[in-house]
Amino acid sequence: MRAMVYRGPYKVRMEEKERPSIEHPNDAIVKVQLAAICGSDLHLYHGMMPDTRIGHTFGHEFIGVVDEVGSSVRNLAVGDRVMVPFNIFCGTCWYCARGLYSNCHNVNPNATAVGGIYGYSHTTGGYDGGQSEYVRVPFADVGPSKIPDWMDDEDAVLLTDMTATGYFGAQLGDIVQGDVVIVFGAGPVGLVAARSAWLMGAGRVIVIDHLDYRLEKARTFAQAETYNFTQYGDIVLEMKKATDFLGADVAIDCVGAEADGNFVQHVTSSKLKLQGGSPVALNWAIDSVRKGATISVMGAYGPLFSAVKFGDAMNKGLTIHTNQCPVKRQWPRLFEHVRNGYLKPSELATHRVPLEHIAEGYHMFSAKLDGCIKPLVVPTAA
Numbered sequence: 001m002r003a004m005v006y007r008g009p010y011k012v013r014m015e016e017k018e019r020p021s022i023e024h025p026n027d028a029i030v031k032v033q034l035a036a037i038c039g040s041d042l043h044l045y046h047g048m049m050p051d052t053r054i055g056h057t058f059g060h061e062f063i064g065v066v067d068e069v070g071s072s073v074r075n076l077a078v079g080d081r082v083m084v085p086f087n088i089f090c091g092t093c094w095y096c097a098r099g100l101y102s103n104c105h106n107v108n109p110n111a112t113a114v115g116g117i118y119g120y121s122h123t124t125g126g127y128d129g130g131q132s133e134y135v136r137v138p139f140a141d142v143g144p145s146k147i148p149d150w151m152d153d154e155d156a157v158l159l160t161d162m163t164a165t166g167y168f169g170a171q172l173g174d175i176v177q178g179d180v181v182i183v184f185g186a187g188p189v190g191l192v193a194a195r196s197a198w199l200m201g202a203g204r205v206i207v208i209d210h211l212d213y214r215l216e217k218a219r220t221f222a223q224a225e226t227y228n229f230t231q232y233g234d235i236v237l238e239m240k241k242a243t244d245f246l247g248a249d250v251a252i253d254c255v256g257a258e259a260d261g262n263f264v265q266h267v268t269s270s271k272l273k274l275q276g277g278s279p280v281a282l283n284w285a286i287d288s289v290r291k292g293a294t295i296s297v298m299g300a301y302g303p304l305f306s307a308v309k310f311g312d313a314m315n316k317g318l319t320i321h322t323n324q325c326p327v328k329r330q331w332p333r334l335f336e337h338v339r340n341g342y343l344k345p346s347e348l349a350t351h352r353v354p355l356e357h358i359a360e361g362y363h364m365f366s367a368k369l370d371g372c373i374k375p376l377v378v379p380t381a382a
């Protein structure tokens with residue numbers, strides 16, 4: 001079969017690879033119809049994520065048709081069209097019993113801090129991902145859901161991570177009626193978080209980035225006020241000015257470890273790898289909110305120490321919520337929002353990349369070329 005394969009930092013390509021097979025009675029093999037590239041894949045692509053092995057296939061956002069099922073699978077049958085959440089989870093452990101699917105304790109032999117994720121290095125279990133013609137889906141009775149008849153394929157694939165994560169980011173902000181919410185990052189996750197903040201009662205939504213084309217999308221897709229941080233000497237001061245010098249009620253970090261905006265942080269993280277990531281956006285979030293505010297962190301960070309302004313967070317009495325998104329927990333409410341037209345995830349899909357052109361797809365998304373917001377991957381297009 002054909003699959004995206006990692007060959008080292010900034011090097012990915014399509015290769016022939018052995019088709020996965022059933023390894024456990026509760027596995028399914030899914031023939032992928034549509035996948036996507038996530039901002040998280042860029043951390044792997046840039047060589048930021050430990051234990052990303054040569055030959056690994058990325059891709060944790062995918063939908064497809066069930067091609068084969070193991071002997072114990074009861075909820076799925078060959079031919080079913082399914083959407084698969086990016087988390088691999090058992091459904092029965094202490095965490096899964098509490099809906100903390102992204103923290104499942106039974107699926108990642110390589111680390112206890114993080115659960116299982118498709119195509120996301122051996123740090124999250126080493127499972128091959130869905131930027132591929134076929135993928136092995138463990139715990140097939142637990143993770144996937146059949147795609148409702150009324151749902152568009154592009155909406156379905158974007159519910160397997162991006163939309164669920166952006167919505168979760170807004171949820172973890174504990175937004176109450178009238179709150180001023182700042183979203184850092186106008187990537188796909190930030191755009192959905194900004195749009196979702198309104199659904200939770202925000203009174204004002206502000207989005208910060210340095211890419212004008214994405215800020216334009218923040219205005220049209222998420223009806224947000226926007227700031228390009230390169231146009232201000234100090235974006236934190238600007239946020240104070242915009243909020244009666246109190247600071248915002250909620251900030252949502254949708255940037256993560258590869259934040260721009262501070263040269264020293266950039267060099268000590270991405271270049272020298274002295275810290276697990278550049279916490280520029282996280283520090284801006286800590287500084288931009290009022291005392292007693294809530295910060296929600298969706299951006300991904302490496303496990304190593306980063307120079308986070310934790311003392312300021314402590315002295316300001318901030319509440320910090322963070323996690324990998326437990327995708328399937330979000331679906332019932334999100335299906336309603338998509339069906340009712342409150343959210344249209346596919347509005348953020350800007351490119352459809354055939355697997356043959358996967359290298360160009362990664363380069364375009366990474367370098368933010370051609371107005372790229374969210375690239376989809378089409379495995380079967382010849």
Ligand SMILES: NC(=O)c1ccc[n+]([C@@H]2O[C@H](COP(=O)([O-])OP(=O)(O)OC[C@H]3O[C@@H](n4cnc5c(N)ncnc54)[C@H](O)[C@@H]3O)[C@@H](O)[C@H]2O)c1
Nearest residue numbers: 039040185187188189209255256259260261299300324325
């Ligand atoms: N928690 C989860 O479950 C989960 C799920 C998906 C993605 N993520 C993470 O969320 C983050 C965003 O994902 P994405 O797909 O939107 O990625 P993306 O790379 O497309 O978007 C990140 C955006 O942040 C902007 N940015 C860079 N530095 C900034 C700064 N200092 N202030 C404000 N904006 C800045 C970039 O220009 C870019 O538009 C990534 O770190 C990704 O790994 C987490």
Ligand SMILES: [Zn+2]
Nearest residue numbers: 038039040161
């Ligand atoms: Zn992701």
Ligand SMILES: [Zn+2]
Nearest residue numbers: 090093096104
């Ligand atoms: Zn579990």
